[in-house]
Amino acid sequence: MAADDRARAHDDVAPYPKIELHVHLEGAVRPATLFALARKNGVALPVDTLPELERFYDFRDFDHFIDVWNVTTDVLFTAPDFRQVVVDYAREASGFGAVYLEGIFSPGQYLSRGIEARELFEGFTDGIQDAWEQTGVIVRLTPDIDRNRPPESSRAIVEESIRFRDRGVVGVGLGGRERSAPTHAFAELFARARDGGLAAVPHAGEDDGARSVREAIDLLGAARIRHGFRAVEDPALVAELLDRAIVLDVCPTSNVRTRVVPHLEAHPLPRLLELGLPVTINTDDPAMFGTDLAREHAFARSAGADPRRLFEAGVLGQVAGDEVRTRLQRIGESHWGRVDAGREPAV
Template sequence: MTDIAPGAGPATGGGMTEFVAGLPKAELHVHHVGSASPRIVAELAARHPDSAVPADPAALADYFSFRDFAHFIQVYLSVVDLIRDADDVRLLTFEVARDMARQNIRYAELTVTPFSSVRRGIPDQAFMEAIEDARKSAEAELGVTLRWCFDIPGEAGLTSAEETLRLALKLRPEGLVSFGLGGPEIGVPRPQFKPYFDQARAAGLHSVPHAGETTGPQTIWDALGDLGAERIGHGTSAAQDPRLLDHLAEHRIPLEVCPTSNIATRAVATLEEHPIRQMVDAGVLVTVNSDDPPMFGTDLNTEYAVAARLLGLDTAGVAALAKDAVAVSFQDDAGKARLAAEIDAYTAAWRSA
């Protein structure tokens, strides 16, 4: 892994913004429906005027103002309800990739919750064909490589776990690389999902559950011990347990950190209080991600700029952060090597200029 310790001093203002905008990047924690920009949501809402979601992009900023995590889930599910047929799925997926291409995101592991769409009546095979068609088109037309993480919506219980596993294993799309667990953590203990993660891992899928976002460190320990987590989604509360930080650092288990998301959902009070610096100082490998970017008024470029400020990074440090995301992604070795080389070439050209 690369070293993201502070360099000669942080690049600030327009210089860092410009550097990050052009930097080739990978994103490892970003949700399918949660990536729908106001442009995409408005188009879907116009298709389905019976929805509570505004069809006016300007009104969505107020709609995406969250009181707490429970309210965020409520709003999120209302957007999920806009995805009603395979054409909606295809539109959403390709347009999300288009927004990624504008940020120079070259590779993304998109967290998809097929249970929610299939439960709403989209035939399972049609859903798989729609995301795969969009994935192939995104790579050919936009230069964005997408891979899927199928995640269990924890609030829907073990029925959703069983169905998500079935969809992952019986209809396994070519782009599927991992198995996850999202939704509320409070009242949704991780150990109950162990049998489903065991089967997914036995079938060759990677384990990437959310843990420690709105609950304490024990949820992260449970994700590691019971679900075999290879990366942890969020992991914010790890900073409360020095022994856990040591364990994550020793075993090189990355945290998928989403700073602005943590503020928007009230998991952390302010950016200044965000524990990302404590994580890095403890030797934990962190990746920076946007989670549900339009809903939180952010994007991956913004999150890199936030991380640069919180960690005191210069452009070399930010490039190293980007390479860490590539290194711990689930793309093949050739893909990792290409993207890492592209980051190095971009950084070298920036320095020489």
């Protein structure tokens, strides 16, 4: 998208409030921030200059995405680093009208490097308050368990997430390629998370089919599905999602970048909307996929999405609880009038 097109997209979507429920905070670190943090922490980068790093970020394929991801996580060390990641993305998203974010981070990446869980979780949760004070954006956190790691190694992530529930951790996700490990292997961990007061918000229905969405609901007790667009392959599943008002977090550019959708014109978002499924629009890994919240909403509107309905789906899908729901309702009401946050939002 050319600079003029980006400016027009921003002008078009910034005036209305937005809720983003699917953004990986590590994937939102822009090159300039990464470059500065590497220098601060004495970490060698694969390039020597900021322009080279910006070119390194240019997406080529999924393997290259993993390379950039690993460079980013290897640069983050301290609680102030993690706090900055939260605040920086809240500031960026606020410029596009975001009022509420559920940010994802990946504790396994850091715990495996010997970073203490307390340092990690305190840094990210401290970022919640700083983000609110500096940007007015409400942030809550939903750390991911990694399918590529043995389930037992992620038990500490669940326990720390529960421990920091009162600091703004509201759910636990399941990330990584959906076919890399069976969903049932993580069922006990998610039962523990739910018992500890956290919602289950797993990735499903992206690189695997509708079956993975079904497993996320039946085996993990999913309150919301990250991605989930493959549900359209199973009419019975679509009916159940509608009946239970389970929200799907759709990430259009991400789906193209990871090649699970060939191009934006082929994205099933129009079909999801036609079926009446409640969906939110998200960036996933905006810095690494070359996108932002304005671009995603511009595409969603071109596909027939109504901004108010997207907001209502966000109110419905957030897992932070009644207090946040009420605050978001009030924001919506001040912009559009009464927002229906019941179990069956208008579509």
